[in-house]
Amino acid sequence: MKAIIPVAGTGAKLRPHTYTQPKALLPLAGKTILSFIVDQLNQAGIDEFIFIIGYLGEKIQEYISQDYPNLKCQYVFQSERQGTGQAISLTKDLVGDEEVLIVMGDTICDFDVQEVLSSPYSMIGIQKVDDPRGFGVAEVDASGFVTQLIEKPVIPMSNTALVGFYKIKEPATMYACLSHIFSEKITTEGQYHLTDALQCMLKRGTKIKTFKVKHWYDCGRKETLLETNALLLKKVGNSIHASAQIENSIILPPVSIGADSKLTNTIIGPHASIGSNTSITQSVVRDCIIGSFSNLHEVVLDNSLIGNDASVKGLSRNLNIGDNTEIDFG
Known part of the structure; x- marks a missing residue:
């Protein structure tokens, strides 16, 4: 089974950081957003990946080739950003008739991946949210099967949001439905969405079942990224690289401290992630990503x-400071 991961977005809500780094490569609890996704799938036995790249796509390719040299990876370039449906359609020739996973490049969830993979049905991940108007929304029957899907409804039919994880057992039907929404110009806010293609699949008789995720980590904005960093640090625990130098400093767990970083006369934590080769002196850093x-x-x-x-x-x-910045308030 192959996994498709769209990572072509510009990450506008996380600027200035995404001016120089793809959103999927932003640091999070000692890893990157993308590495949490790839590791979860790889541990479940998936070793074939199709990455849909665009903005700063060369950095995605470089990262994957360096950190995951044993994976079988293919890359598709999305030159025009016309929505998730248009992005997925670019992979048609690489998928064929094999069932496929689709995981949005900022979707980190806790759930039983093997249970989803072994299901005889197409599957989509869901979670209840307070305000579903910014998501794809599912209406689900008592047996857990989807009866209707709508992208970003003005008046939501339910508060069951799609989290961005899909297993498609009928890819030929999915790609045919993608062609249908293109020819009929079925869009939401000017974009072709995968949700509308899945609704087309339902109309053509495809059974799609839901699975609930235990936790859905939001990586969309600075505030929620920091909250996710704290939650994941609590989950994975302390991670201090053996080469990190800590002198006369206090560590309040959980924290992540990268290779060759140096902390002197400093208090770090809780919920602080420090990158590699970073120097921190006479400071207090908590609930931060550095x-x-x-x-x-x-x-x-x-x-x-x-x-x-x-x-x-x-x-x-x-502060919310991007790469290659120098500020001196002294």
Whole structure:
């Protein structure tokens, strides 16, 4: 079975960080968003991946080739960003008639992957949300089968949102339905969505069953990314690389500290992720994500997201600083 992972988005809600890094490669609890997805699938036995790339796509290719050299990977370039449906349609010649997984590139969920893979039906992941208007929404019968799907409804028929994980047992029908929504110009907010193709599949007799995820980690905005970082750190526990140097400092778990980082006269944690080769001196850092090759001196940071190669000195603030930034409040 192959897995399709669309990672062509620009990540506009996470700028300035996504000016220089694809959203899928942003650091999270000592890993990247994409590595959580790939590791989960690979541990379930999936070793063939199709990545739909676009914006900063070469960084996705470089990352996968370096960190996952044993995977069988193919790349499709999405030159025009016209929605998830248009993105998935680009993979038709690579999938054929094999059943396929589709996982959105910012979808991190807790669930039993093997149970989903072994189901005789097409499957979609769902979770109840307070406001489903920004999601694909499913109406589900008592047996867990989908009866209707709508993308971003103005008046939602339910609060059951699609989390972005799909197993498709009938790919030929899916691709035919994608062609149908293109020819009929069936769009939502000017975009061709996979949700509309799945609704077409339902009308053509495909049975689609739902599975509930235990937790759905939101990586869409700075605030929710930091919340997800804290939740995942609690789940995976402390991770301090053996090459990290910690001198006269206090670690309040859970934290993640990358290779060759140096902490001096500093308090780190809880819920702080520090990248590799980063230096932090005489500072307090909690509930933060700090990128690699950064330098922090005499700062107090809380709920902050700092990119790679950034330098921050002498302040106590709530920050959202992109890569290659230098700020001196001294």
